Amino acid sequence: MPTVDRGMLIRCVEAATLAPSLHNSQPWRFRIDGETVEVYADPARRLEVLDPHGRELTISVGAALFTLRAAIRDAGWIPAVEAYPDPDEPDLVARVRPEQPAEPSPEAHELATAISRRHTNRRPFSSAVVPADVVDKLRDAAVHEGARLTVADRASRTVIVSLGRAAADRLRGRGGYFAELNRWTRPLPGRLDGIPAHAMGPWDALERIPMRDFGVVMSQPSRHGEEFEPYPTIAVLTTVGDAPAQWLQAGQALQRILLVATRLNLATTPISQPVEIPSIRDVLSDPRTDRWAQMVIRLGYGAPAAATPRRPVAEVLIAQSS
Structure with missing residues (x-):
């Protein structure tokens, strides 16, 4: 050997x-x-x-x-x-x-x-629909790692977007939130971690996408709002159980999904705000069956994002x- x-x-x-x-x-x-x-x-x-x-x-x-x-x-x-x-x-x-x-x-x-x-893409996607066979491949990727990916229907999508806005409001009121955000977005000479300005993307003028606004702590006069896709494809990644072993499982499933999506020429945005507030995360989970939401993922078609x-x-x- x-x-x-x-x-x-x-x-x-x-x-x-x-x-x-x-x-x-x-x-x-x-x-x-x-x-x-x-x-x-x-x-x-x-x-x-x-x-x-x-x-x-x-x-x-x-x-x-x-x-x-x-x-x-x-x-x-x-x-x-x-x-x-x-x-x-x-x-x-x-x-x-x-x-x-x-x-x-x-x-x-x-x-x-x-x-x-x-690369995580925080820019607007096109209005093109993600085909059902592509969604099936992403679901299979989650199952391969022992997780489940559920794509939201219209009603669920509306709920998730609403929950995302509520989570954003709650997080902004949390002590130390802006200081922590500033720590990871502050430009420093030779910095090799954090979110650089080019990766933040515009803010969603119509608030259709429940994404974090990384620009709120930075002075960017040129930063502007843009209209994002009117009907975003949003999926929720869940695991059975909610201990470190399942978190590790969720991370492996997340990356398999993202790599399969990349291979299929999809743009992707992991969205964590709705699962960072316990009461909101509970709405996306099903504690009765011990199935827990670990991540929300936005999927679609868009121009390639730059690397961080x-x-x-x-x-x-x-x-x-x-």
């Missing part, structure tokens, strides 16, 4: 850093131990106001974990994943090991190719102890 090349693992970790994260906080670290990659949460990068329990941090790390899996698979290995392998080390969320060499399928290769092309910066792999890779 061929040996696992450390250089290949480093390249796969570098691909994993392209995953989406709340406010582009990039709350992950990695350690290469022989032929195994350990994936860690970085609690220092948790957003204390928006994410007091670390749910969205774990979803972000789950997205990076899936990206690592996809990159290893494209490199010609079937990855074996052990989630939360050490109860005494809760920040260690997974160990990933290239277990068996195997040529990637065309689908696996296309998924990995989408990693560098996937990423920290270099050397900054997220934990050095091996001697």
Whole structure:
């Protein structure tokens, strides 16, 4: 059996850093131990106001974990994943090991190719309808990771948009919200995290889309409102259970969905505001069946979005102890 090349693992970790994260906080670290990659949460990068329990941090790390899996698979290995392998080390969320060499399928290769092309798009989409067969592929992507993706019908969409506005109002009234938003949107020389001005997009003049307005803390005289798509395609990602294991599962499902969508030339916007207020999140969930909303996703067709910066792999890779 061929040996696992450390250089290949480093390249796969570098691909994993392209995953989406709340406010582009990039709350992950990695350690290469022989032929195994350990994936860690970085609690220092948790957003204390928006994410007091670390749910969205774990979803972000789950997205990076899936990206690592996809990159290893494209490199010609079937990855074996052990989630939360050490109860005494809760920040260690997974160990990933290239277990068996195997040529990637065309689908696996296309998924990995989408990693560098996937960018959160906060600009208006066209009014083109997302076809039913495309929606089915996205649903299948969620199921593949043990989650469920439910596309809102007209009535549900109206409710979600209303809930999104209510969540935005509640969040603006939360102590420390604007200071935290400013922390992750403030331009700094050489900054390689956070949301740069070019990625914020315009504000929705008609308030049809329940997205966060990143421009509220910045002085941008040239920033203007635009009309977004009149009937947005909005989906809710849910899991059975609502513990760290399910948050990690949700992150992997989210990234698989986003990469499949990218492969199918869809633009995507993960929307977290409606699930950041517990009472509003409860409306999108079904506690009776223990099914919990983890993320809202906007889908559609639009001009490609620009990439946001990423920290270099050397900054997220934990050095091996001697």
